[in-house]
Amino acid sequence: MLQILSQHADVWGDIRLIASPRSAGRKLTVRGEEVEVLGLSEEALEGADVALFLVPEEVAAQWAPIAAAKGTVVVDASAAFRADPDVPLVVPEINRHCVRVRPRGIVACPGDTTLALIVAVGALHAEFGLSELVVSAYQAASGAGRGGVGALRGQLSLVAGTELGTCPGDVRRAVGDDTGPFPAPLALNVVPWSGSLQEGGWSSEELRVRGETRKVLDLPELRVAATCVRVPVVSAHSVSVHARFEREVTVARAHEILATSPGVVLYDDPASGDFPTPADVVGTDPTWVGRVRRSLDDDRALELFVCGDNLRKGAALNAAQIAETVAAEFTA
Amino acid sequence: MLQILSQHADVWGDIRLIASPRSAGRKLTVRGEEVEVLGLSEEALEGADVALFLVPEEVAAQWAPIAAAKGTVVVDASAAFRADPDVPLVVPEINRHCVRVRPRGIVACPGDTTLALIVAVGALHAEFGLSELVVSAYQAASGAGRGGVGALRGQLSLVAGTELGTCPGDVRRAVGDDTGPFPAPLALNVVPWSGSLQEGGWSSEELRVRGETRKVLDLPELRVAATCVRVPVVSAHSVSVHARFEREVTVARAHEILATSPGVVLYDDPASGDFPTPADVVGTDPTWVGRVRRSLDDDRALELFVCGDNLRKGAALNAAQIAETVAAEFTA
Numbered sequence: 001m002l003q004i005l006s007q008h009a010d011v012w013g014d015i016r017l018i019a020s021p022r023s024a025g026r027k028l029t030v031r032g033e034e035v036e037v038l039g040l041s042e043e044a045l046e047g048a049d050v051a052l053f054l055v056p057e058e059v060a061a062q063w064a065p066i067a068a069a070k071g072t073v074v075v076d077a078s079a080a081f082r083a084d085p086d087v088p089l090v091v092p093e094i095n096r097h098c099v100r101v102r103p104r105g106i107v108a109c110p111g112d113t114t115l116a117l118i119v120a121v122g123a124l125h126a127e128f129g130l131s132e133l134v135v136s137a138y139q140a141a142s143g144a145g146r147g148g149v150g151a152l153r154g155q156l157s158l159v160a161g162t163e164l165g166t167c168p169g170d171v172r173r174a175v176g177d178d179t180g181p182f183p184a185p186l187a188l189n190v191v192p193w194s195g196s197l198q199e200g201g202w203s204s205e206e207l208r209v210r211g212e213t214r215k216v217l218d219l220p221e222l223r224v225a226a227t228c229v230r231v232p233v234v235s236a237h238s239v240s241v242h243a244r245f246e247r248e249v250t251v252a253r254a255h256e257i258l259a260t261s262p263g264v265v266l267y268d269d270p271a272s273g274d275f276p277t278p279a280d281v282v283g284t285d286p287t288w289v290g291r292v293r294r295s296l297d298d299d300r301a302l303e304l305f306v307c308g309d310n311l312r313k314g315a316a317l318n319a320a321q322i323a324e325t326v327a328a329e330f331t332a
Numbered sequence: 333m334l335q336i337l338s339q340h341a342d343v344w345g346d347i348r349l350i351a352s353p354r355s356a357g358r359k360l361t362v363r364g365e366e367v368e369v370l371g372l373s374e375e376a377l378e379g380a381d382v383a384l385f386l387v388p389e390e391v392a393a394q395w396a397p398i399a400a401a402k403g404t405v406v407v408d409a410s411a412a413f414r415a416d417p418d419v420p421l422v423v424p425e426i427n428r429h430c431v432r433v434r435p436r437g438i439v440a441c442p443g444d445t446t447l448a449l450i451v452a453v454g455a456l457h458a459e460f461g462l463s464e465l466v467v468s469a470y471q472a473a474s475g476a477g478r479g480g481v482g483a484l485r486g487q488l489s490l491v492a493g494t495e496l497g498t499c500p501g502d503v504r505r506a507v508g509d510d511t512g513p514f515p516a517p518l519a520l521n522v523v524p525w526s527g528s529l530q531e532g533g534w535s536s537e538e539l540r541v542r543g544e545t546r547k548v549l550d551l552p553e554l555r556v557a558a559t560c561v562r563v564p565v566v567s568a569h570s571v572s573v574h575a576r577f578e579r580e581v582t583v584a585r586a587h588e589i590l591a592t593s594p595g596v597v598l599y600d601d602p603a604s605g606d607f608p609t610p611a612d613v614v615g616t617d618p619t620w621v622g623r624v625r626r627s628l629d630d631d632r633a634l635e636l637f638v639c640g641d642n643l644r645k646g647a648a649l650n651a652a653q654i655a656e657t658v659a660a661e662f663t664a
Contacts, residue, residue, distance in 0.1 A: 190609065192623050223630060277521050296532070
């Protein structure tokens with residue numbers, strides 16, 4: 001976030017950095033200046049026009065209403081308020097106007113898996129009218145935080161240079177019981193689980209993709225079936241998307257739309273080896289889209305493969321975009 | 333294959349091992365006995381009742397008709413004859429009876445990605461009537477042969493113990509231009525491509541999943557949309573399956589069917605961490621199924637996550653099962 005704030009056009013006056021009390025006094029650099037970190041308290045929030053919350057869900061649930069009660073507009077990247085009907089859920093490329101209607105003084109950001117696909121899917125929806133989504137995610141380790149990246153790197157060191165991966169459980173035995181934030185080893189493996197168990201066997205992450213996509217696109221009845229699978233990639237989520245529309249689609253028109261939509265890079269020429277992969281996309285801002293195909297059995301359905309950096313557009317970047325939109329109200 | 337033939341009930345008389353001429357004279361062990369490898373020739377095939385072909389597509393295309401012309405029943409694991417209307421495409425758990433009608437004297441095996449999902453999906457089809465499949469595959473490196481496994485292992489050695497995977501192209505630069513049989517680095521990455529480019533942007537692998545599934549299930553009009561993505565796993569393919577049926581489904585009934593279907597292991601209790609992963613499934617025979625959910629928006633649709641060893645059920649095992657079925661004709 002500090003990197004993004006430093007790179008974007010500077011719409012801010014003072015920037016305060018606030019963290020947990022044990023980080024208070026640390027110095028961090030933003031916009032080329034050293035700033036001392038304040039411990040989270042009511043006083044630290046006093047007088048702020050906009051507060052960007054990049055904190056765990058339970059911290060946001062407690063502190064966002066406190067900040068909002070002081071007249072501060074809170075932009076929250078956590079899941080705490082995403083489903084709240086009085087909190088707009090915003091992806092600026094799609095529904096920037098929703099920022100202005102915020103009965104609780106809070107604006108929420110979708111989660112990283114939704115953000116990996118929604119800019120591309122939203123652009124196609126505007127033209128063709130979305131009626132159904134079936135998505136399978138290839139989620140990077142950093143979606144589970146620093147602990148996820150550390151676990152993946154540690155496990156890779158244990159399996160690299162070995163002949164593991166050919167006998168049942170050999171990777172599990174090499175990695176041991178401590179699989180970090182993942183319920184099974186991630187090195188040389190894929191793990192079809194992320195989040196907590198919800199009714200009907202769904203994971204919380206899968207239900208969020210459904211709920212967030214419906215809310216951002218303002219399609220409360222949209223059919224969405226999501227499967228979230230963790231893969232041994234450090235950063236950048238990928239999603240295989242089957243999207244069905246109300247109107248007939250063509251690959252040529254989908255290409256035109258994607259090539260001209262803000263926040264999207266069309267990278268789709270398999271003959272030249274051009275399709276997005278996490279290793280090429282990580283560290284960049286846009287949603288990359290490739291493998292655009294029309295279903296052979298349904299002229300209203302498209303397949304896409306999308307990739308986006310889950311730490312940039314998937315979190316900090318989207319929150320910064322929302323905050324910049326809000327900031328414009330104060331300077332206008 | 334030699335391991336499988338040695339482990340299964342011995343329905344064979346003589347077993348000849350035939351390979352390319354440069355392997356002639358090598359000794360291999362099958363059923364506990366050393367057998368000398370013969371070079372491929374018309375004479376080597378002479379007098380065989382059944383010939384199991386585990387060879388590249390072009391070798392099968394040339395030699396299967398030669399063997400069949402001698403009265404030998406050819407069981408071919410390659411893609412050479414899968415789409416031929418005069419060649420049955422057989423998965424014994426589903427359509428064993430089709431083995432008997434073989435106008436060309438050849439019986440074909442589906443590819444490894446189809447075989448990862450078809451036993452489970454076929455069992456559900458028998459009960460509910462399949463109408464549509466949307467599948468996203470998580471394909472292991474060994475699907476691209478030994479070169480694929482070697483490339484993955486080599487790449488993992490280059491990235492393990494590093495901080496790579498956070499900047500655009502850093503993995504690509506570390507791995508270099510030689511990415512083996514894959515069109516991009518596979519370590520710390522996923523690659524949404526396997527096979528050759530076909531019309532409409534589809535890969536050959538994706539079209540095969542569609543064509544083979546339709547043929548095995550005898551549903552020539554089935555709607556199938558497949559996306560094939562390579563993941564950094566040594567062996568065992570996984571598939572995220574969205575299956576829509578003609579009749580209403582329940583998770584309870586799907587569980588009953590899957591728990592009692594031959595060749596399937598139901599492993600579905602996320603509360604206990606039970607769902608299939610390639611690392612647990614590799615080296616085993618069955619199709620493992622977990623994450624069974626009914627769509628929240630469609631009471632005729634199920635989501636499943638299936639895993640199967642692409643070198644066992646995905647290739648040698650299915651071919652051996654077909655060959656054993658054929659052999660029973662000769663001993664009956």
